[in-house]
Amino acid sequence: MTTGTPPILEIRGLRKKFHDVEILRGIDLLVLPQELVFVIGPSGAGKSTLLRCCNRLEEPSAGSVQVGGVDITARSTDINAMRRQIGMVFQSFNLYPHMTALRNVTLALVKVLRKPRAEAERLGMAALDRVGLANKARSYPGELSGGQQQRVAIARALALEPKVMLFDEPTSALDPELVGSVLNVMRELKRGGMTMLVVSHEMRFARDAADRVIFMDHGLIVEEGPPQRIFSTPSEARTRAFIAELGR
Amino acid sequence: MEAIIQQFFNLAIMERALPLILSGLKQTILICVLVIPLGLAGGLACAILSLSRLRIARWAAVAGIDFFRAIPPLVLLIFIYAGLPFAGLRPSPMTAVAIAFFLNTSSYYGEIYRAGIESVGQGQWDAARSTGLRGYQTLAYIVLPQAVRNVLPDLVSNTVEVVKLTSIASVVALPELLYSADMARSVTFNSSPIVLAAAIYLVMLWPIVRLISRLERRVAA
Numbered sequence: 001m002t003t004g005t006p007p008i009l010e011i012r013g014l015r016k017k018f019h020d021v022e023i024l025r026g027i028d029l030l031v032l033p034q035e036l037v038f039v040i041g042p043s044g045a046g047k048s049t050l051l052r053c054c055n056r057l058e059e060p061s062a063g064s065v066q067v068g069g070v071d072i073t074a075r076s077t078d079i080n081a082m083r084r085q086i087g088m089v090f091q092s093f094n095l096y097p098h099m100t101a102l103r104n105v106t107l108a109l110v111k112v113l114r115k116p117r118a119e120a121e122r123l124g125m126a127a128l129d130r131v132g133l134a135n136k137a138r139s140y141p142g143e144l145s146g147g148q149q150q151r152v153a154i155a156r157a158l159a160l161e162p163k164v165m166l167f168d169e170p171t172s173a174l175d176p177e178l179v180g181s182v183l184n185v186m187r188e189l190k191r192g193g194m195t196m197l198v199v200s201h202e203m204r205f206a207r208d209a210a211d212r213v214i215f216m217d218h219g220l221i222v223e224e225g226p227p228q229r230i231f232s233t234p235s236e237a238r239t240r241a242f243i244a245e246l247g248r
Numbered sequence: 249m250e251a252i253i254q255q256f257f258n259l260a261i262m263e264r265a266l267p268l269i270l271s272g273l274k275q276t277i278l279i280c281v282l283v284i285p286l287g288l289a290g291g292l293a294c295a296i297l298s299l300s301r302l303r304i305a306r307w308a309a310v311a312g313i314d315f316f317r318a319i320p321p322l323v324l325l326i327f328i329y330a331g332l333p334f335a336g337l338r339p340s341p342m343t344a345v346a347i348a349f350f351l352n353t354s355s356y357y358g359e360i361y362r363a364g365i366e367s368v369g370q371g372q373w374d375a376a377r378s379t380g381l382r383g384y385q386t387l388a389y390i391v392l393p394q395a396v397r398n399v400l401p402d403l404v405s406n407t408v409e410v411v412k413l414t415s416i417a418s419v420v421a422l423p424e425l426l427y428s429a430d431m432a433r434s435v436t437f438n439s440s441p442i443v444l445a446a447a448i449y450l451v452m453l454w455p456i457v458r459l460i461s462r463l464e465r466r467v468a469a
Binding site: 052055057080081082083084086087088090092094095096097098107108111112153156157160 | 376380385
């Protein structure tokens with residue numbers, strides 16, 4: 001990758017142990033500005049844990065994670081201030097069911113960024129507009145389809161203007177016909193220059209949108225490279241076996 | 249038949265006892281207005297403590313909740329009213345009632361809140377924390393509103409129990425509804441005032457009991 005531009009996300013020697021099981025066994029990963037990095041691998045490889053360590057939803061056992069040059073694992077770092085710069089989108093959407101779509105988006109603007117309500121609503125509407133759901137601002141999550149809920153969740157993260165966005169299997173809980181709408185939003189984000197780290201198995205999307213694909217297994221990065229190479233001519237046997245399995 | 253009506257449903261005696269019983273009702277309502285908010289607040293504090301990251305806080309909350317749920321409230325009340333004077337404190341009947349009910353009902357409400365908070369999935373915490381909300385903000389804006397909605401029938405149900413339990417204040421001579429009715433009974437040598445008091449409890453609580461059924465159906469839906 002190019003040198004010179006400082007990475008947005010810099011992971012060094014990241015390890016995570018749950019009780020006696022080591023889920024991450026030393027991950028090194030740089031994500032450059034505007035890059036879309038895809039993470040694939042079998043379940044249990046540690047992909048979700050890797051993402052959750054990037055905003056300290058999980059506490060890393062060792063190693064460091066820097067976002068925009070700030071070590072978020074350092075004791076002196078205000079993690080809540082850092083988290084609003086790290087957007088996260090979850091497999092199960094996790095919208096707040098007792099709030100409208102707009103309130104879902106504006107809550108952190110008001111309570112974390114201390115924006116006045118009127119400005120928060122303006123920013124919230126703009127974020128909903130970016131995901132094509134300005135007309136659903138007054139709807140509750142229960143009234144929205146899965147795809148719409150996930151797009152509201154993206155807007156919720158987007159409204160805080162994060163430096164990087166983490167996607168944890170954003171389409172795996174969706175019916176097939178709703179996947180496209182969410183991927184389109186992610187494509188738009190990519191076009192707008194958003195830096196993204198995505199755990200997903202949407203291979204077609206990875207082929208045409210990802211800058212790099214990382215294959216993880218048993219808590220380690222097995223290999224990485226441009227999507228064409230990883231998907232067509234992977235160098236590791238484990239990667240080959242996994243890709244073959246996915247393609248079936 | 250005539251004798252039964254004379255002894256239990258004597259309207260003339262009920263009418264004579266009415267002013268006394270109404271003043272008792274006022275005391276009962278006063279106790280409720282005092283102890284229900286105290287219990288709801290204390291219960292919330294217990295629940296939050298029991299979910300704390302600090303082991304000692306969790307331990308203290310669990311021990312307190314268990315202890316005061318196991319102690320019969322009547323024993324607790326008599327201990328506070330008759331026992332504290334030996335420690336140099338002389339609580340008024342109302343103070344003793346407030347302390348006993350605070351300790352007893354907080355532990356029950358605390359368990360209900362705790363179940364409610366645990367009924368809200370980890371994903372809600374993750375989502376809120378990932379946007380930079382602090383723990384207490386997540387609790388206040390995201391988790392508690394959902395938790396309370398999930399356990400509303402139990403909260404209301406427990407409140408009905410609290411209202412009924414206020415009748416034990418009669419043992420420390422606090423002239424609430426039951427105490428007043430019993431006084432009227434002993435003066436008139438007739439049970440009709442007790443029947444009247446029972447009717448008042450019923451009229452007060454029956455609508456709330458109906459409400460609980462409806463809430464339960466809504467939560468189940």
